[in-house]
Amino acid sequence: MKKFKKISLYIFFGLMALSLLTPFWAFRDLLFPYITSKAFFFRIAVELAFPFYLFLAFIDKNLRPKLKNPLNLTVLVFLAINIITAFTGVNFFRSIWGNFERMGGVYYLLHLVLFYFYIQLLGQAGSWYLKRFLQSFIAVASLVALNGIVGWLGGPVLVLDPSLPVRVSSTFGNPIFFASYLMLPLFLAAYFAVQEASLGKRIVYGIAAMVQMVGVYSSGTRGAAVGLLVGLFLGLIIYIALTKKPKLRRWSLSAIAILVIAAGLLYSNYDKLAPGSTLSRLVNLRDRNTEARLIQWKIAYEGFKDSPLVGVGPENYYVIFDSHYEPALYEYDASWFDKPHNFILEVLVTNGIFGFLVYFAMFGLAFFAFWRAFKFELLGLLEMCLLAAGLIAYQVQNLFVFDTVSAGVAFYAFMGLAAYMWVESKVGEGETEVSFVKATSPVFPLSIFAVFAAVALYLVYITNIASLEASKRINFGFAYTDHDPKVAAQYFEDAFKLPFNIDLRESVGRYSDFANALAVNGPSQGLEEQFVRSQLETATGKLREIAEQVKNDPLLWSRLATNEMNMALLFTQDFSQASTTIEQTISLAPKRTELLQLRLQLYGNNQNWSSALETAREITNLNSYNSRLQWQLAMVEYLSGNMEAAVAEGDRGVEMGYNFNSLQEFAWYIQYYQEKQDYPRVAKLLERAIELEPKETGLYAELALTYAEIGDVEKAILLAKQVSASDPSFSAQM
Template identity: 25%
Template sequence: MVRNMSQNTINTALRWIILTGIFIIPFVPLIVSPSMFFPFITGKNFTFRILVEIVFAVWLVLMYRDASYRPKFSWMFAAIAGFIGVMTFADLFGENPIKSIWSNFERMEGLVALLHLGAYAIVAGTTLRTEYLWGVFAHTSLGASLIVGSYAALQLVGSVATHQGSRLDATLGNASYLAVYMLFHIFIAAFLWARQAERPWAKWVYAPIILFETFILYHTATRGTILGLLGGTLVAALLVSIFGRDTPRVRKIAVGFIAAVVLIVGSFLAVKDAQFVKDSPVLSRFASISLEERTTQSRFIIWGMAFEGFKEHPILGWGQENFNIVFNKFFKPVLYKQEPWFDRAHNVFLDWLTAGGALGLLSYLSLFGAALWVIWRVGALSVVERSILTGLLAAYFAHNFFVFDNIVSYILFFSFLGYMTSVGHRVRAAETDATIIEPPSHVASSIVASIVIASLMFSIYFINIRGVLAAQTLLRAISQQETVDGNFALFKKATSYHYATQEVREQLLRFASDVGRANIPQETKNEILTYAVNEMAKQIQIQPNDTRLLLFYGSFMDQLGQREQAIELLTEARRTSPGKQLVWIGLGNTYLNQGDYETMIEVFREGYELETTNQRMHLAYAIGAIYADRRDIEKELLTEDFETYYIWRDAVVNAYASQKRFPELVAIWEKRVSAQPDNAQYNLSLGAAYAQNGEFRKAIGQIQKTIELNPDFKETGEYYISELRAGRLP
């Protein structure tokens, strides 16, 4: 008996440790780590991972000691295990297994994140074993959401700054991340309200929370999530109206809600061109939705590219974190106006389709299917509760069509899956005959605990502490230090952690590029440049098909004057992304710097013909024509339609100057002065162009005008005038 009491005491202590860790997790969204690279991402992820590793380790010991905590088969558990299993194979045999497993600081997803999320869902599902505990957990998460929402409200009134533009982002750093966070908690509050509907205070607590968080969601101006909220609530209301025969009052409210939503949407469509709509930052975004909108068109194109990637690897896909390879390989030149380095399809389903192939997408969808099975066939829930949870899934499903997940939405989704696992676990336990299992011996328990503790310490350091140190060191490395040597030492330290190596080495390359132009001792410069070259060569070996790396590295080698190696790298970049004109520009510029004008013109021509409306490509081709003295091409490209763009590009000025094309220089500076007559620098540059073109009298007039605009220039200007009057160029 004494032994059993001791066993129970230990088991209770282990259970409380797990519960404490689980109940801390809802506060992870509050974490911002300004001392780390990507402060809105890294701090949250590392905290979540450490908490999960601790509770999972303790759960392993508890599960060994008490069989009742061992997971029992349910379709929800099978779906979670199947999804993670499929993605494990996809990641291990994908395009870049290392990146698929570890991801990077910007996203912190990959297989490591997926394993932690799965472990969290299973531990929560087998440890929170009663509806009461899940209710407390839901209220805890709702309380945390009110803190986040209050921060967003302070941003709305201007007391606290937003972090990305004018849209609310609170402690999440991104408006769409905040939007989906609010979306989940709106439905959580509705679910809790339904559970407490008979209590008179319920409506005075949950209704204001729902209204407040809907208000915050609206002001994120995240269209996909707001549409998801409308769709999810309509689904919930429709289900109540169909199946809620036992709750006629709620059923009438649901029907009225459906009618109200239809009326509101119809009214908005009728007045979408009104001035008050145009003046609203949120409503104007909805009014602009159309198939012709640039964002809509680009999304459709990117979705098509994702499907092309799926067709190339249809079974297990490319592995997580490799959408950038797909994006670059199937890049359409018409997307040149968009951000050039997409790493997500902005559609969760296509993301899983490209990452895990057909098996990956089907296993992901099985999470929704298993959850619906639990909601409608297993759980002892009321019709209203089932409808609200189904509405939540529908809203999240719709949201996922337009954006991508992040750690906060993942935590909420896998918390939901944990709840579904718990329901299935309880039903399965009730159906299974209770079997008394003799508790393990003290020695056996001690051995298991020792192994688990040792594994926990290893995982916390290897998976998390290294990453924390690398993120902190990298941020310091890219910040201003007292000396260049100080920054260099930090970069070497950051690379030594072998964590998020692509981001570390990209930042190192930028640092080295700046160093190459800096006025520092040549010995120091050579050491830094050599180190950067060697590190980037290592990264290229890991990611040989990464267009971004090849382009950055090739451009860097061009800067160093290593033209043959630069051409080799940039040619490879072109192979990995034949439709990206940015790569063609880089390759053409390298041939220009090498003096191979014939090849340069051919590269620029082929790149230009991919998409002739790209002004940047147009300009590069025109400048190449100037250097190559191909006036036929130059005349064709530098037309009046293009004039308002090219006359303001200093690269064109430099090209004409290098070729001593002074009449063309005069024409450009005359147009700039005509547009900005009070710009002293433009007037002086026009005077210089006149002088170089032999028009000394005009040059003197422009210098006198410059002196009028800038009296501080008088002494120098008068010297120039005296030289010109003497017939000499100053």
């Protein structure tokens, strides 16, 4: 039994070390590869470690979690609140499993909580295991940062970094996610640099911290920069308050003064920095992105007031965003946000006030754990201040970002260290540990191991491999849409045959997009009508089934409405079902113009121009920042027979910067100004028309005559000669 225990501990440690490699993975075959790859890898590692954890905890009481530890209890309470609010929330399935784009939810949190307790077992098994684990954590973070920096400098990278050359995201695909992950290992590296007695090791850890600091800077992420500054500032304040060395206190005060002055000067003079530079981006807090975030936070607060006690459930912020949408956001960002880009606020609106308070209790108790460790001399003052500064920096940057898989791993690793410090300080306080209790027979513990090993393997397949394979097949199907639609259809069909899929919404949505692409392009691709109709009907049926289950997802309903309109246009000519679905869609997000566009399209298909005009006006009232929508209103006014109103709206659209996409959409506009003999305006319009239709000789002829009317004889003669040479039939006119 002792030998098996030793082997189990080694394997367990190996799996834990393996889980730290999570940030490296980005498999391009998957949907959202920078997210799903990391999440599936981490979850599989945690699940494989689970039977070893149970076995070790069962045979050795010293390795069991200390439930008297208030930090452990708080972490478990936070998990319990997430489970409860998943049941009371508005979308249970999404709350439990999350989706491919974010990979969050209760199931993800459960893995983080297990990971947290796994770390404590490593510490309880021996400080060597925990130290090596944390050293591995620092090494991985440093390599990830170094990979990003090398790419920033023009060197080779492990995976494609889509943020280069302006910003760096390394293996994360998003600079914000990259910086968020580095926050805690950066301070952990600084902690080890201070703790180590060996100068060589101090230098190594110091270099690791600096590499990660440069990684954060190269990401150009303001939230992380603010977090670092606030963390360092408050860490110094704590150090000054507690140090007994006057000289160090004076130096620390000087450092704070320099920090404050430098930050103040940069912030107040951001407009004097090179536009677009990393430093300019970091210190400019008055840009459009900041304005958009403030509006998002206002939306989140309005949603919180609807359900303050239990929130809407994990991963369900989208319901708040859609129902409380502020059209002012169209000026900055028209995206459909499923996160408020403020993790603290997200906890409040999804888990309610109780979840919010418990989350902050976790933070407070972790901070107190480091304080206790300092009081019982497990930590030096500077070590404690660095760890506390890391916690503060992480939570401050959370005000500007949402949780991600790798950042969650980093946070719960840090929390695990705090819990270990708490236990160790209790020992220092005089609490005795339970001695090793040997099992009387190896049969029972080995039986437990065998059972839970089977359970773990089943979970690895059903909740990870199956969904991973579904993600891959859906992605392949979507990729083959234009290349070979029938192969694409087979990929989609195979994906839906898998036993489990955590994100049917995204999968069916991609299939729906494929089917709609067939509806538009099928005839030109020579596809049989029966094949196109079959795919569209199947996609519509699947969408209807999921939409009826969820009921509160406007994007899902809008896809269904689009499918039903295409079915009516191509096959049935009956728009009644599409009309009902469109109204259901709009009711879920009444201030989103994208949904009102569906109603406008329906009225246009039915040539109901009076209703179309009313809807087009409603759209521009909600979003007065979009020149395309302004021109759309002009077109509807024109089709409604209101020429003067059409021209007035068209003028407004052109003034807003609308750039015509086809001659057909503004031929009437040219004709109107020709009749009004506004030749300077006609010349500009004809010049744009020629850009769109360069082979249309008649346009050149009209432009030559227009130049003549303006009095630009030189241009008129030159263009007339070109027209006559190109097409002699215009010679007399020229």
